[in-house]
Amino acid sequence: MTIVGVVGAGVMGTGVAQNLAQYGYEIILVDVSEEVLAEARSVITRNCRVSGLMGGPALDPDEILGRITTAVGPDSLAKADFVIENVTEDWETKRGVHIELDRVLRPDAVVIVNTSAIPITRVGAVGSHPERVVGVHFMNPVPAKPVVELIPGFHTSPEVVEVTRQFLADFGKKAVQVKDASGFVSNRVLMLTVNEAAYLVHEGVADARSVDEVFRGCFGHPMGPLETADLIGVDTILYSVEVLYEHYADSKYRPCPLLKQMNDAGLHGRKTGRGFYTYDTKE
Numbered sequence: 001m002t003i004v005g006v007v008g009a010g011v012m013g014t015g016v017a018q019n020l021a022q023y024g025y026e027i028i029l030v031d032v033s034e035e036v037l038a039e040a041r042s043v044i045t046r047n048c049r050v051s052g053l054m055g056g057p058a059l060d061p062d063e064i065l066g067r068i069t070t071a072v073g074p075d076s077l078a079k080a081d082f083v084i085e086n087v088t089e090d091w092e093t094k095r096g097v098h099i100e101l102d103r104v105l106r107p108d109a110v111v112i113v114n115t116s117a118i119p120i121t122r123v124g125a126v127g128s129h130p131e132r133v134v135g136v137h138f139m140n141p142v143p144a145k146p147v148v149e150l151i152p153g154f155h156t157s158p159e160v161v162e163v164t165r166q167f168l169a170d171f172g173k174k175a176v177q178v179k180d181a182s183g184f185v186s187n188r189v190l191m192l193t194v195n196e197a198a199y200l201v202h203e204g205v206a207d208a209r210s211v212d213e214v215f216r217g218c219f220g221h222p223m224g225p226l227e228t229a230d231l232i233g234v235d236t237i238l239y240s241v242e243v244l245y246e247h248y249a250d251s252k253y254r255p256c257p258l259l260k261q262m263n264d265a266g267l268h269g270r271k272t273g274r275g276f277y278t279y280d281t282k283e
């Protein structure tokens with residue numbers, strides 16, 4: 001039985017854990033506190049209940065949660081074959097977690113980094129086995145998105161890339177391999193778009209609803225950029241734009257002040273019930 005550690009039980013970690021559990025994997029889901037893990041279990045329960053209604057498979061929450069063990073801190077990951085790290089998009093946080101993972105994991109465990117924009121080579125350099133560190137940029141919501149970006153770092157071994165590609169295929173994900181450049185393919189474009197859309201609201205050119213309506217109505221996008229920001233998390237958008245700005249030292253990635261203010265005010269989007277739009281968090 002393949003054991004998968006999932007580190008970070010936020011928007012992405014809960015999606016990754018649920019999706020793997022749907023395929024019968026045994027999951028150890030790790031975060032910083034019992035409170036966060038309890039909330040993660042309720043999010044997974046809620047998402048399983050609505051899965052069938054949203055066009056996904058009908059899921060029994062008890063069966064899915066029965067395959068997910070939760071733990072505070074990384075020590076229980078010593079037996080994991082794969083670890084998927086999904087912690088906050090902040091370099092010092094990711095760095096601290098990878099130092100810990102390097103300490104507890106078996107040397108042959110594969111370490112998958114789920115990040116919006118942080119270069120995989122930079123993460124690999126934190127531990128003593130950069131050859132087993134590989135990037136996988138999952139899309140949100142994870143169970144509903146069949147394609148991911150697969151990103152080898154400078155030192156990632158070809159064997160680890162192939163083992164990861166197969167592991168992804170085994171839970172229904174097609175991997176598009178891209179090179180290790182901050183933001184990869186998807187977020188070099190998406191984060192610029194969302195950041196510029198936030199500037200339109202910040203400058204009073206249009207309100208959020210009008211911005212999104214232009215993208216949906218004129219271009220046929222299923223969601224506008226600001227609805228997408230709320231789905232991703234306004235905090236994660238800001239952190240990702242900051243990573244791009246710092247990495248490329250290019251002013252085209254200058255973060256919109258409105259994103260900073262919303263982040264400070266706790267308007268993080270769907271996960272906090274309010275972002276560019278307001279949500280019923282019990283949905």
Ligand SMILES: NC(=O)c1ccc[n+]([C@@H]2O[C@H](COP(=O)([O-])OP(=O)(O)OC[C@H]3O[C@@H](n4cnc5c(N)ncnc54)[C@H](O)[C@@H]3O)[C@@H](O)[C@H]2O)c1
Pocket residue numbers: 007008009010011012013030031032036085086087088089090093096097114115116117137138139140231232233236240271
């Ligand atoms: N939200 C998206 O749409 C999306 C899509 C693709 C990739 N990503 C990337 O996935 C990663 C996670 O994003 P998210 O949206 O789930 O963020 P999130 O803020 O929803 O969740 C992050 C989780 O990490 C936890 N965490 C922080 N420090 C930790 C530590 N030391 N040990 C264990 N857990 C810790 C937090 O408590 C939180 O539960 C980020 O790198 C992000 O850029 C996000």
